[in-house]
Amino acid sequence: MxxxxxxxxxxxxxxxxxxxxxxxxxxxxxxxxxxxxxxxxxxxxxxxxxxxxxxxxxxxxxxxxxxxxxxxxxxxxxxxxxxxxxxxxxxxxxxxxxxxxxxxxxxxxxxxxxxxxxxxxxxxxxxxxxxxxxxxxxxxxxxxxxxxxxxxxxxxxxxxxxxxxxxxxxxxxxxxxxxxxxxxxxxxxxxxxxxxxxxxxxxxxxxxxxxxxxxxxGTLDTDVDVVxxxxxxVGRPAPTPRAAPAPDAWAVLAVDAGGTAFKASLVDDRGRVVVRRDARSGDSGEASYRHLADLLLALRREATDRGLVVLGAGVATPGMVDEPAGVVRYASTLRWSDLPLGPRLADELGLPVAVGHDVRSAGLAESLFGAAAGEGDAVLVSIGTGVAASILTGGHAVTGAQTTAGELGHIPVVEDGEPCTCGQRGCLEVYCSGAGLARRYAAAGGLPGLDAAAVVARLDEDPVAAGVWDDAVRALAQGLATVTLLLDPRVVVLTGGFSRAGDRLLEPLRTRLAGLLAWRDAPPVRLSPLGTEAGRIGAAVLGLRAAGRDDVVERWRVADLLG
Ligand SMILES: [Zn+2]
Known part of the structure; x- marks a missing residue:
């Protein structure tokens, strides 16, 4: 027996x-x-x-x-x-x-x-x-x-x-x-x-x-030798010996999903990236899901090979995200519509999985470790191809009734302005985004084929570049004045490709924002120290929270996160 x-x-x-x-x-x-x-x-x-x-x-x-x-x-x-x-x-x-x-x-x-x-x-x-x-x-x-x-x-x-x-x-x-x-x-x-x-x-x-x-x-621990x-x-053959993983040999899987690619990381218990692996999105929503699931399964095998026990996974994704349910309501570039991403991945991986909105996940990282650390009222503005904001107020991330709070890029800043891809006119991101700046520079008679970074590089010698840049800063200042009056943030943090313009962006922006506000000071506007890593860091935090290990997050330090 x-x-x-x-x-x-x-x-x-x-x-x-x-x-x-x-x-x-x-x-x-x-x-x-x-x-x-x-x-x-x-x-x-x-x-x-x-x-x-x-x-x-x-x-x-x-x-x-x-x-x-x-x-x-x-x-x-x-x-x-x-x-x-x-x-x-x-x-x-x-x-x-x-x-x-x-x-x-x-x-x-x-x-x-x-x-x-x-x-x-x-x-x-x-x-x-x-x-x-x-x-x-x-x-x-x-x-x-x-x-x-x-x-x-x-x-x-x-x-x-x-x-x-x-x-x-x-x-x-x-x-x-x-x-x-x-x-x-x-x-x-x-x-x-x-x-x-x-x-x-x-x-x-x-x-x-x-x-x-x-x-x-005087405390006791379970002893493998007694077992x-x-x-x-009881007459059972001894199991094949294998090393027990040390209790701190834990890791989480973190995914920053973009429009065309999934960037996945295996993140250890100190927040350090152990391995990075990327995969492209697919031709259909189901193909994109498959690429993501296979990427995570492969990363978990690598974790096992390194003696790491994976506790959970976090995925930051663009689109409309029902975070409590783990469902992506709509993500156009990934062709996802009402996809139960969290439950499906949890089922396939046998792990707790949390799904978050990409900009809100970056905002979470920023509020824990970045330029908004320790602040309960902060706004993170991500300016890349488009513009979106993560709003933290009273320590709570604002998601809105339809999960679309923070669409700062589609706030109208110019009455009857240029048309936006969203169907409205005069949206902030028409003027102030990577795509908007490049398009407007070309339309105004600038050199053909330049991207936003190349336009910024010509500000000193090219009046066309200086003109569209001035419009961009003016539009962003208008949007931030609205944000300031509505939410009264302690700090505004800028991230995304556009923020690499550094002082070329910050200095005129601060002046314009101050000029739009008559009876109150403008909040400080800072560049994100986490940069493009914020989404990945936020996703790792989501993964640990899904595993019930918030305590680990409290021990993480920025130097390890970015090291
Ligand atoms: Zn729009």
């Missing part, structure tokens, strides 16, 4: 140690020292992202102490179960719920257990050692069978599994007649497990496999 081994763990390193040591499942808890309570949402997602083979049973227990819960505590448990069901969607490994509720007189709370089992479906439910405190364990077992519980963790009603062996054997008999599997736990150790299995016929064992941590502070010893003691 093949005996299954389950190890209870309370962190990612423990789950990986259990996997490397040959265990079949982990039971994930917080606070093992108090018998295990519900782990955080971030911990659940991180463990599900890290393991590749072991099943993950997640403890749902709102506190230490007894198992008779108030109505409010039961509501917390039901909410945790709902979260867990969502986190388990797309997981690469089997996921289940471990829980137990007793009434105040110490018997099984059948009504509460039924609600938990129903809330968890389709995830299977294991009843934990609370059942050992019920007065008649065999009756409790039968009630759990009727509730549809798939497994019972028990020490046979005694303090240890060895002392409860007689009852365990009777429960194993019951399970053979068609009942929940019996998982023996309670002081199970490598030296005693063989006798326990032989004496009870139990097919699954559960243990803590901890040893004093390297921190030397190996237990697996060997």
């Amino acid at each position: 093949r005996v299954l081994v389950e190890v209870c763990v309370d962190d990612v390193a423990g789950a990986l140690a259990a996997e490397v040591g040959g265990a079949d499942r982990v039971e994930l808890c917080a606070d093992l020292g108090r018998g295990g309570t519900t782990p955080s949402a971030g911990m659940v997602r991180a463990v599900l992202a890290a393991v590749t083979r072991v099943g993950v049973q997640v403890m749902v227990r709102p506190r230490g102490g007894d198992f008779a819960y108030s109505r409010a505590e039961l509501d917390v448990m039901l909410a945790d179960v709902a979260h867990l069901r969502a986190a388990a969607a797309g997981a690469r490994v089997p996921v289940g719920v471990v829980t137990g509720v007793l009434t105040t007189d110490g018997s099984l709370d059948v009504a509460a257990m039924r609600r938990l089992v129903e809330a968890a479906a389709p995830l299977p439910v294991t009843a934990h050692k609370a059942v050992d405190e019920t007065p008649d364990l065999e009756r409790t077992y039968d009630a759990l069978r009727d509730l549809g519980v798939v497994r019972v963790l028990t020490s046979g009603g005694a303090a240890t599994a060895a002392e409860g062996a007689t009852t365990l054997a009777r429960l194993v008999e019951r399970s053979r007649a068609g009942g929940p599997a019996v998982l023996a736990g309670g002081a199970v150790r490598p030296g005693t497990v063989a006798a326990l299995v032989a004496g009870t016929g139990v097919g699954e064992v559960h243990l803590r496999a901890q040893a004093p941590s390297d921190r030397g502070d 190996r010893a237990l697996v060997a003691a």
